[in-house]
Amino acid sequence: MHKIIRNYIYDFKRYLKHSSSVADSKRLKLEAQITAKYHVIEKGLSMPEPRVGFGKDKVNLLISLIERYIDSGYSIETTQIQASIQVLQKYFDFNQSIKDDYILSLENKAQSLIKANIVDGQVGGTVLINKEDLLAKTQGDFKEFAYSRYSVRNFSDESVNLDILLDSIKIAQKTPSVCNRQSSRVYIIKDKEKVKETLSFQNGNRGFGHLIDKVLIVTSDLNAFKGLIERNQSFVDGGMFSMSLLYALHYQGLGACALNWSVGKEKDDKLRKALGIKDSENIMMMIGVGNLPDSLRVPISKRKDIDEIITII
Ligand SMILES: Cc1cc2nc3c(=O)[nH]c(=O)nc-3n(C[C@H](O)[C@H](O)[C@H](O)COP(=O)(O)O)c2cc1C
Known part of the structure; x- marks a missing residue:
């Protein structure tokens, strides 16, 4: 029995040390968080009836996470960061018909990121x-x-x-x-x-x-x-x-x-x-x-x- 407990503690310590449960700016952790966030937006765009203006706060968070990723000195030339940027672009395209101040300010905030989107072809969106x-x-x-x-x-x-x-x-x-x-x-x-x-x-x-x-x-x-x-x-x-x-x-x-x-x-x-x-x-x-x-x-x-x-x- 004590062997099982020791091994569960071993798992627990490794989980605490390596998972994103404790936030830090490790590349893989930031990238996983960015992927999870952009997935929510991508999924929103694929809904049977996507709601115009959905997910603004999540988009804000996504932009901040990408900025943090860049500020930490990591390359944006990876599949997941490029996909996240394309998803932002698709989100702003989708919401173009509404003149929502918050979304417009997010679009401004994301401008430099969107300009840095260098891949050809579709890697993000629906x-x-x-x-x-x-x-x-x-x-x-x-x-x-x-x-x-x-x-x-x-x-x-x-x-x-x-x-x-x-x-x-x-x-x-x-x-x-x-x-x-x-x-x-x-x-x-x-x-x-x-x-x-x-x-x-x-x-x-x-x-x-x-x-x-x-x-x-x-x-x-x-x-x-x-x-x-x-x-x-x-x-x-x-x-x-x-x-x-x-x-x-x-x-x-x-x-x-x-x-x-x-x-x-x-x-x-x-x-x-x-x-x-x-x-x-x-x-x-x-x-x-x-x-x-x-x-x-x-x-x-x-x-x-x-x-x-x-x-x-
Ligand atoms: C264990 C597991 C749990 C998932 N949970 C959800 C969920 O709660 N809601 C959802 O919409 N998609 C969920 N997904 C689907 C993933 O988002 C999806 O598999 C992933 O984005 C890859 O896309 P694809 O399955 O279209 O290839 C889940 C997938 C797995 C494997």
């Missing part, structure tokens, strides 16, 4: 997708399949067939897991009132939650794991299962959006009680599912260059 084109890409080549998957936040009002969901879950069951222990579980929320209640506990579905037809909750049962060395295994196995499920839903031609369950104890308890989720299961994430509309806008969500993420040893 892209319009046609349902037929997307469906054509889900049935063949894996590379085309993977590149055509987006988080979908816009759904038609046609309800999702339960058998198709069950079939998707079966496909996801082919996911590898430690010693084939298969700890993953899925809760399917189909009752409309329950869908609404479930989404009310989650903080990332504003502006599109009302269009989600069904919610899946992926969990991983701790009964499958043993000892201190497996204390984090449920998140690996459950995370991999979740990705397979997202791909399976894409294969079925459905729209899906992973919805974070990064919450504290109180919220976690509330959701467990509302849905009867077992205490032994760690909740990985929710997945909002619906049928695709004929065309939809999605955030570009620019990926880093491969050089930014690999180390060859």
